[in-house]
Every structure is written in structure tokens, then in C-alpha cells.
Amino acid sequence: MYLRLDPQNAPVAEDDDGAILDQVQRASFRYFWDGAHPESGLARDRSGRTADPRNDLVATGGSGFGFMALLVAIERGWITRDEAIARIERMLSALETTRRYNGIFPHFFNGTDGSTVPFTKLDDGGDLVETSLLLQGLICVRQYFAAADDPREGAIRDRINRLWLAVQWNSHIKNSEKVLYWHHSPKFGWARNVPIRGWNEALVSYVLAAASPDYGIDAEIYHDGFAANGAFLNGRDYYGVTLPLGPDYGGPLFFAHYSFCGLDPRGLVDRYADYWQQNCNHARINYLHSVHNPHGYTAYGPDCWGLTSSHGPKGYAVSSPGLDFGLIAPTAALSSLPYLPEESMRALRYFMALPQAKITGRFGFVDAFSLTSNWFARTYLAIDQGPVVAMIENHRSGLLWRLFMSAPEIKTSLRKLGFTTPHLTRDTEPNGH
Template structure:
């Protein structure tokens, strides 16, 4: 595609496009040069200067990695044939990975596919991580659509993994909600129902559209779309929030599921999801501008609260739980929602001390100017959505691929969604059941 046309369509100046190229390409390298050397799958995290000395890979991060590879092909950073070879290696590793009713664990061994427990009782299937993985795989299947043996075989392999997922195995008897985890040893002991507004919408869409072992629509309406943190409709900083916890929660709620799901014009009886995500991002931005805690470095050019590393370990930041940490991924992934504000942040991040702020895979995971702390790490679930969401703003590549999948259309229609991708009149907005 002509890049001048892309820039004009996205409302970007040529220098903006160069900055976005640099950030996307550096983040992509996390999944290319920084991938596990045997499986090609994505590490959960890695160092600014060196890879970790372990074989741990992550299902969700690998899903974002598949998406990043597609962007790299389109932008000419890698050859299509090289990408096909890497993807084939990754699929072989996934086929050899221990699964639970077809559901992948959160973490597993990059050489032998054995499960690496996330915690003592989380040693089995993780439905949300699996949904993020499948989001990427479905995009790959849609991208490689040529009627040639190599691409036909790739599509067949992806379909085998996708069709094997037993979504109904993550429903307890007599309940109408999906559960995040299921362990062969501890069963539902982790006891985390996937309900209320969060990052897991993608799991319900895929579960509803699955050609095998799918769920009925009432599992979504009586499960996900319930609870005290689903409907909101209150104002924060003068901005109305349709769904979610107070102040919207971490910004990854507006990113992870929407690397594939196109929120533009997407609606159901509960919300317009473009408005939801734009308002969520605006509240997060405005919180950093007003800076009620007086943290150093916050402002209109430095904003973004989400999950990240922090001085004392992994934290989930939001306006309601603010630790003084800015995560570049939060602002960069919000480019589709707040393009001017995101570009201001991107330029500002380049003005910070580059020896501390930038490394082999782009901007470090997070920083705190209050404490003078800069991460020396990257997280796969932060680097991957940067590539995807920037590309969606620029060309719509991944949105068009994912929304073009017939199972995605079927799942959304089954749950009562409308979208310009399939031109169905939106349903009226109602309160959730229960």
C-alpha cells in the first residue's frame, strides 16, 4: 500500500510516520529476534540487553507475536517466505504443547511444551490467554489465504488448534459464566469467573462463534455482562464512562481484545465500544494531566496507566490505583482513540534519557520520574499490542483480517453485536440481565 496515502488517511505528518515506524519495528523485534530460540514463540518478558536464562513462553504474548509478524510482512521488514517458516515452527511448538480440553496454559516450556504453573493452583488451562493466542492465529489464517499447498496446510493446522478448544469445559455445573482457569488437579479452585468489564471480551466472542464446543448467548449476557463493574455510566473528569470499574481500570481493557476486534461502530445492548474505549482512554489521559497525587513527570505529554513492571515488581496501574508509573504501551496503544495525545506522548518519550528509556526492543516497559526509576525489561503483552494497535490506526490491517473471519462474525451476531463489518442495525441499549 502507498505509504503517503496511509499517512494522509491517518492524519499523520511524514515525521509522525517515521516515528511510528521506528517504534513498531523495534517492538516487532521482541517477537522476531527476542523469541524463544527453539519454538519461535514469545517469551513472557525479557531484559533490555539480554534474554532470560529460561525456556518460559507465554500463550497470550505469542498471540500478539503472530499479529506482529503480519505487520512486519506488510511493512517490508521481513520476507513473506521467512514469516511462513517462522510461523510453521511456532505452530509445531503449539501442537506439541500440553493442553487441557484444548485450552493452553498461561505459561509453558518453549522446548518440550510442558506446563509451567502460573501459580500453585493455576497449573492447567487459561481461557483468556488462549483467546489472545487464537486472536492472533485467526488473523494469520485470514492473511495466508492463497489456494497453494503451503498456505492451505497452515490454515488447516490453525483450524485444528482452534476447533479443539472446549469452551464449555470452563463452565461450572449450573452456572452461566465462563471461568478463567481450570486445572486437572485443582479443578475450579482458582475460582475466577470472567465477568464485569475487563480485557476478556474476546474470549466470549470466540466462545460464541466456535464451530465446536461453543457457548450459548446467555452465558455472555448472564455471565460477562453482569456484576458491579460492568455497567458504569458515571462521569469522571467530566467524561462519561459506559462500562467498567471506577475511572475505567487499566488501559489494557481497551487494547488486548481490540487488537483484533474493531471497536469502530461495534455495539450491543450495553454500549458503543468505540465510545467506551475512547472515553476510557480520555479519562486515563485526563487523570495524568490533572495529576491529583502530584507525581513528577505526569502531564499532557506523559501519560498512560496500565499493567507494567514497577520498582517492586509487576503492578496494575489505573487512575484508581496510581503508583506514579507511566507505561509507554498505554499511550502508544491508545493511538486509535486519542491520536494527538498519543503522538505527543511518543515524542516526549523520545526526549527522555534514551540510555534509560530505549533499548533493543523499543521503549522500556515503564518508568517513574518521581523515583528516578526506569524498567530494564520488556513484557510481551505490552510490546505486542503496540505493534497491533498502531497498525490498526494506520491501515486497519488486523481489524480487517479478524473481523473478516466468519466465526468472528457468527460470534458477534450470536451475542447481539452490530458492526459496519457486517452491516446489521444496532440493538437498543438496555440494562444487563440479573
């Protein structure tokens, strides 16, 4: 039997895992290449199955994933190094002229003029988590070009360093509290009032904040703030699997993806958890929820699983086993390939066997679907497309894990926060390209 993700790719044999993964990654990469904002080259927040949106909305975190996707594309031979450099230069030029708040980017901005596009009324300023996802990608780019003597590549490193060093992480501490805050508005101050605490997608925010040489945070901000001195521990069993951290059933699967596109969870341990075990168990609970299918949703099972944030029939939805709308997002299973390789590949083959006119479009699998409601999204989201490219590549080659963990500031930060990882006991080479 042969499978095809979209008409731009030749069909591949059903048992050829490498060729299938190439198709999936390359299709998702095109979101950040063909579907990027036409002037800035940065990632649109969302796009249509058949056409671009009629706006200039750019996503900060999604653009971080876009930078990572460019590195994968160079390595896989989908674009040339020179093509990638030209795009990176254009993206950096846009970032340099984007309005920032103490060096911190907003959630959304206009890709043409860099002006802030408020996410909500009270969220019209700096977004620390979105900025973290952007910096995660930028540091990977810097490390990819770390050994290059080419003047253009050296200039890219310098420009990234200026953006990175300008971020005042400690400006998102409110009234000397021992926790980072997600948002700050020049108009409304701390009114959005969201501390970055408890297990979620933001571990990389604390690692980067502790890594900053000029605006860094002390280790106690991580322990008292994010970890809440262990209050984010779980330790309970779900479907026979013990969950070390986080909410009941683990929450949406992006918790195991966003920070770990760069942070290598293999052997990453601190006083609270082994993060490889955390992510593997989280993904398995998510998978087993669909196998058990307590709500009786159509098609849920070993071949069809994956609950995370995505578009839904009534708008954006954050799905999890604890809040299940019958909505499957392909990114959830695909981005979990490092954690559950057999289960993820089985889901991938199932997705490819669904009606192509509904499940796929110009950038591969659509954002989500519900067979219970016979509903298929007509859209894509940057924050769902990006982890597909990054996490599949980390499973295949470890590229982005190797790059991010090779950064000297990241190693210093992990030591400071009390983490151990094999990357601290050996010399991690960036990439050698």
C-alpha cells in the same frame, strides 16, 4: 529537530509521524523476532533490555500478539513473506506439541518441550483468556493467508483450524453456571475460582467461545456471565468524561487494547455500549488523570501519561487512575493511538526525548518508568510490546481489525451475541495478499 528511538534506526524528523511510528513498531516487533524463544519461535513472557532471560518460559497470550506482529512485519517490509511463513510453521509445531487441557493452553509453558509452567500453585492448567489472545492472533494469520493457493499457506490454515476447533470453551463452565471461568486445573479443579465477569480484557473470550462450532456457548452465557445482565455498566463522569462500562476511572488501559487488537471497536455496539465510545472515553479519562495529576507525580501531564499493567520498582504492577503508583508504561499511550491520536503522538515524542540510555533498549521503549522515583525498567513484557505493534497498525491501516473481523465464525458469533458492526453489513475482505 531529529529523534532516534535506538541506534539501529536512522534519526527521523520530529514532524514525520509516519517515520516515527515505523521506528516504534519495528523496534517492538523485534521483541517477537529477534527476542523470540530460540527453539519454538514463540514469545517469551519477558526479556531484558540488553539480554535474553536464561529460561524457556513462553507466554500463550504474548505469542498471540507475536503472530499478529509477524503479519504487520510482512506488510511493512521488515521481513519477507517466506521468512514469516517459516517462523509461523515453527511456532505452530511448538503449539501442536504443547500440553493442553480440553484444547485450552496454560498461561505459561516451556518453549522447548511444551510442558506447563504453573502461573501460580492453583493455576497449573488451562487459561481461557490467554488462549483467547492466542486464538485472536491465529485467526488473523489464517485470514491473512485465506486466498492463497500456495500449499504451505494452505497447510498453515489447516493447522490453525485444528488448534482452533479443538478448544472446548464450554468445558470452562462450572456446575452449569451461566458464566465462563478463567482457569481450570487438572489437579485442583476450580480452586482458582475466577469467573470471567464484568468489564475487563476478556470480551474476545466470549466472542470466540460463542463462535466455536463444536464447543460453543449460548448467548445467555455472555449476557448473564460477562455482562452480568448489565451489572458492568458504569455511566458516571470522571474528569468530565462519561464512562459507559467498567470500574471507576476505567481500570488499567489494557482493557481497551487486548481484545481490540483483533475486534474492531469502530461501530461495534450491543445492548450495553458503543465500544468505540467506551474505549475512547476510557483512554481520555486515563489521559486526563495525568493532566490533573492529583498525587503530584513528577512529569505527569499532557506529554507524559498512560497507566496500565507493567513492571514496577517492586515487581509487576497493575496501574490505573484508581490505583496510581506514579508509574508510566509507554504501551498505554502508544497502544491508545486509535483512540487519542494527538495525545498519543505527543506522549511518544516525549518518551523519545527522555534519556536514551534509560528509556530505550534493543526492543524500543522499556516497559515502564517513574520519574518521581528516577526508576526505569530494564525489561520488556510480551503483553505490552504486542499491542504497541498491533494497535498502531490498526490506526495506520486497519490491517488486524480487517483480518479478524473477516472470519466467518466471528461474524456469526457477533450476530449471535447481539452485536452490530459495519463488518456485518458489508463483505469484509481478509486482506487480499
